[in-house]
Amino acid sequence: MSGMHAMRAVNTDVLIAGAGIGGLTAALSLHAMGIGVRIVEPVQVLRPVGVGINLLPHAVRELTELGLGEQLAATAVPAAEMVHYDRHGNRIWGEPRGLALGYHWPQYSIHRGALQMMLLDAVRERLGERAVVTGTSFVRCAEPEGQGQVLPVILRDLARGREHTVRVLALIGADGLYSTVRSRLHPGEGPPLWNGIRMWRGIAEWHPVLGGRTVAIAGSNAHAKLVFYPISREAEQRGRALLNWVAEVRFPVEHGGMSGQADWNRSGRLSDVLPYFAGWRIGDLDVPALFSATRRILEYPMVDREPLPWWGRGPVTLLGDAAHPMYPVGSNGGSQAVLDARVLARCLAVHDPDRVAGLRAYEELRREATSALVLANRGMPADRLLQVVAERAPEGFDRVDDVLTGEELAELDAAYRWTTGTDVAELNGRGSWGA
Ligand SMILES: Cc1cc2nc3c(=O)[nH]c(=O)nc-3n(C[C@H](O)[C@H](O)[C@H](O)COP(=O)(O)OP(=O)(O)OC[C@H]3O[C@@H](n4cnc5c(N)ncnc54)[C@H](O)[C@@H]3O)c2cc1C
Numbered sequence: 001m002s003g004m005h006a007m008r009a010v011n012t013d014v015l016i017a018g019a020g021i022g023g024l025t026a027a028l029s030l031h032a033m034g035i036g037v038r039i040v041e042p043v044q045v046l047r048p049v050g051v052g053i054n055l056l057p058h059a060v061r062e063l064t065e066l067g068l069g070e071q072l073a074a075t076a077v078p079a080a081e082m083v084h085y086d087r088h089g090n091r092i093w094g095e096p097r098g099l100a101l102g103y104h105w106p107q108y109s110i111h112r113g114a115l116q117m118m119l120l121d122a123v124r125e126r127l128g129e130r131a132v133v134t135g136t137s138f139v140r141c142a143e144p145e146g147q148g149q150v151l152p153v154i155l156r157d158l159a160r161g162r163e164h165t166v167r168v169l170a171l172i173g174a175d176g177l178y179s180t181v182r183s184r185l186h187p188g189e190g191p192p193l194w195n196g197i198r199m200w201r202g203i204a205e206w207h208p209v210l211g212g213r214t215v216a217i218a219g220s221n222a223h224a225k226l227v228f229y230p231i232s233r234e235a236e237q238r239g240r241a242l243l244n245w246v247a248e249v250r251f252p253v254e255h256g257g258m259s260g261q262a263d264w265n266r267s268g269r270l271s272d273v274l275p276y277f278a279g280w281r282i283g284d285l286d287v288p289a290l291f292s293a294t295r296r297i298l299e300y301p302m303v304d305r306e307p308l309p310w311w312g313r314g315p316v317t318l319l320g321d322a323a324h325p326m327y328p329v330g331s332n333g334g335s336q337a338v339l340d341a342r343v344l345a346r347c348l349a350v351h352d353p354d355r356v357a358g359l360r361a362y363e364e365l366r367r368e369a370t371s372a373l374v375l376a377n378r379g380m381p382a383d384r385l386l387q388v389v390a391e392r393a394p395e396g397f398d399r400v401d402d403v404l405t406g407e408e409l410a411e412l413d414a415a416y417r418w419t420t421g422t423d424v425a426e427l428n429g430r431g432s433w434g435a
Helices: 003-008 021-032 057-075 112-127 180-185 233-237 270-277 287-292 333-350 355-379 381-392 406-420 424-429
Strands: 012-017 037-041 052-055 081-085 091-096 108-111 132-134 136-141 151-157 162-173 193-206 214-219 224-230 241-250 298-304 316-318
Touching (some): 021 333, 052 057, 052 112, 052 333, 057 333, 108 241, 112 132, 136 180, 162 180, 162 355, 180 316, 224 270, 241 270, 270 287, 298 355, 316 355
Parallel strands (some): 012 162, 037 132, 037 136, 081 214, 162 316
Antiparallel strands (some): 136 151, 151 162, 193 241, 193 298, 214 224
8 A cells, every 4th residue: 555545544644642742842843744643642631730841952942943932932931051059059060051052042941831831732723623632542553454554543532431443654652651652562661760869849939049040959969959940931020030949859769669659740748858958048049948938849759761672663653751761850851852753753754655664764863862861861970079079078168179179070061061962063053853
C-alpha cells in the first residue's frame, strides 16, 4: 500500500499520547510541517498544574519559531544570571544566562502550567478544538494492518469506560514518567529510580530578591539545597516577584524508598521541610518566611529511569519524559521535550511519507544526546564542588578564593556549561529545526 493509500485508511496521520509540554509542542510542530496530528490526554479538563520550570535558550528558540515568542515574553521572566551561594548566602560562583550570555534567545523561568496552557490554546486555535481529545487514554496497539503501514491503536474513553480503536500511521508516546506507550514497548521496567533526595516545591508572591531576575542555588545536595527564581512577568510589572522554590534534602535511599511516590500533584508538609532550612537567609530572602508563606507545598522525590537502548519500533516512538525522564537539574526536563518535538516534526517531514523512516531518523538524532544528559544529571558534577565548599568552610567565608582553588572554580564552570546548554556560537549559528 502506498503512503497515499494508507492515508485514506486512517483516522489521523500521527497520534500523540499526552498533552504535556512535549506532546503539545510536537502537535504544533507537526502541524507547521503540514502533517495531520491529534492528541489524546486522560485528564478531562487540563488545568495549569505544576510550579516553575526553566526553558533554556535552545528551547526558547524553537517556541519562538512556532510563533510563541511574544506570549512567552509577556508571561515568563528572562533569567539574567544563575548564582551559587553557600547555605549562609555567600556567593560562590555565577554566570549570566540567556541573552546576557550572548544567545540570541533568552532563558525563561516560567510557570509550567502557564506554559502548558499557552501551548494548548495555540494547538486548539491552529489545529481546531477537536485536535486534543481529553478524557481519553492510550491503552495498547494491535497488529499493524495493510502492508504494515496502518497501526490500530486502542484508546479508552475514561468517562464511559469504553475502549475503541483508531487507525494511524505513527504513534508518539509523550505520556510522561509513567508512560503506557513505553511500558508496552519495554515491559517490566518497574517504578522510577529514586536517588534519596526529597524535593519540596512551592510558589509565593514576594518582594524581588537578588536583583529580580536571578536563578539562585544555595547549599549542596550532600545535605540540603535550595533553588529559587521568579517566574511571572506580570508580578514583575507590579514591582513584585512570584518566587518559585525547590528545597532538596538528601536521605539514605533505604529511608522509606520513595520510588513509587513520584506524583507531581502530591502535597508536602511545611513541618517536614522547615527544620532543614532554619535560619537560612540568602541575600535579603528569609527562607523559612518564604516557605511559611507558601499556600500549597508539593513534594516529589528526585527520580529518573535508566536510559533505553532503543525508544521505538516500526511506527511507534517516545518523546520527552516518556523517553528520557531525568533529574530536574540544569533546566532540561521541559527544554529537552521541546527539542524532541521539533526534531521529530522535521524528521517526519524530511522522510515524508515514510513515517517509520522518519521516526528512526528522529531517534537517531535524539536518543544518545538525551541519554547522556540523564547520566550527567545523575553525576551532578557541580554538586561535588559545592559540597567541598560546605566541608572546607562550614561557617561561611569572605573570599571564595580562600575556599576553592582556581582549577576547582574552572571545573565548576565546565560542569555547568556541559549540562545547561549547547555552545552559544553553535546555537546562534545553526539553521532552524523548523526550516
Ligand atoms: C501535572 C504535572 C505537573 C508537573 N509539574 C512540574 C513541575 O512543577 N516542575 C517540573 O520540573 N516538572 C513538572 N512536570 C514535569 C514536566 O512537565 C516534564 O518533565 C517536562 O515538561 C516534559 O514534559 P512531557 O510532555 O514529556 O511530560 P508531562 O509534562 O509529564 O506530560 C505527560 C502527559 O501525558 C499524559 N498521559 C499520561 N498517561 C497517558 C496515557 N496513557 N495516554 C495519553 N496520555 C497520557 C499526562 O496526563 C500528561 O498530560 C509536571 C508534569 C505534570 C504531568
